[in-house]
Amino acid sequence: MKMILKKYCKMSGRSVTNQRKLLLDLIYRAKGHLDADELFRRAKEQQQRISLATVYRNLKLFKEMGLISENRLGENHSHYEIRSPVEHHHLVCRSCGRVEEFDSPLIDEARLRLQQQKEFDIFSVQLKMEGYCPKCKQKRKPS
Amino acid sequence: MKMILKKYCKMSGRSVTNQRKLLLDLIYRAKGHLDADELFRRAKEQQQRISLATVYRNLKLFKEMGLISENRLGENHSHYEIRSPVEHHHLVCRSCGRVEEFDSPLIDEARLRLQQQKEFDIFSVQLKMEGYCPKCKQKRKPS
């Protein structure tokens, strides 16, 4: 992580700060989907002086660098996660908020066809499906 | 439109107001992707006393009723459109904002497979692809 951060910062003429090292590390170790506030809370545990503005600034920066991705999972704020080389999508339970990740060659195929058909140069695919997970499905249908 | 509105309002015990009739009609006639402000502007041309709060309230209501759909097309506010029986998705040019609509049996197939695999009851699929449209593609690559 630190090596990667250094590389990317150098590349774009940014400084490597303690805040950046900490934040990227926390996102990396979280594995899941973090929102800005949760990241801020965790960061403050180790750098009590860090500011929420710094969290937002650097989330934006990491995203520009391609290190993380931003998702809207149904709430009115964003969640962030380390961007892995293989793209994935999200299936969210609208009742309990559970998030399942998935990928599908069908989506990749759809992208390729669309690229040809519309002659766009497509660089981003965001797919979110919503529904009820097995548990919530039951609770809703005791009919 | 008015018949539909009446039906849905009755069904859920809501009143049929002039504001609702006007707003739904404007969305219907717009065909494209309207945001709350644009809808408010157009509504005011015919009911100068209408409030932005009423616009938001009723967009939310129409959405709950399943009459319209809400999309995030890349800006930090929502766009709305009449919900047609056949689902469609969006391809957005990140340079000029142009929006192309599409649907694909591949996506439907992916949904079915996922439904089985994860045992979710899926009722919503939102797919947004981003890229550069043919025109913007050229401008960016004069290499």
Added chain:
DNA sequence: TATTTTTTGAGAATCATTTTCATTTTTATC
């Protein structure tokens, strides 16, 4: 180490959307 450049923290500002509440409109009842 000295100088220049970038980033940070704190708080104010922004902007889309929601809430509040008194007033008006709609609905249901007669």
Added chain:
DNA sequence: GATAAAAATGAAAATGATTCTCAAAAAATA
């Protein structure tokens, strides 16, 4: 159609996520 009860509206304030401002601190460069 008039009347009372229920729901919706307008205006303004509140909210909440995110961005901006600017003086002070840290990092990069010389």
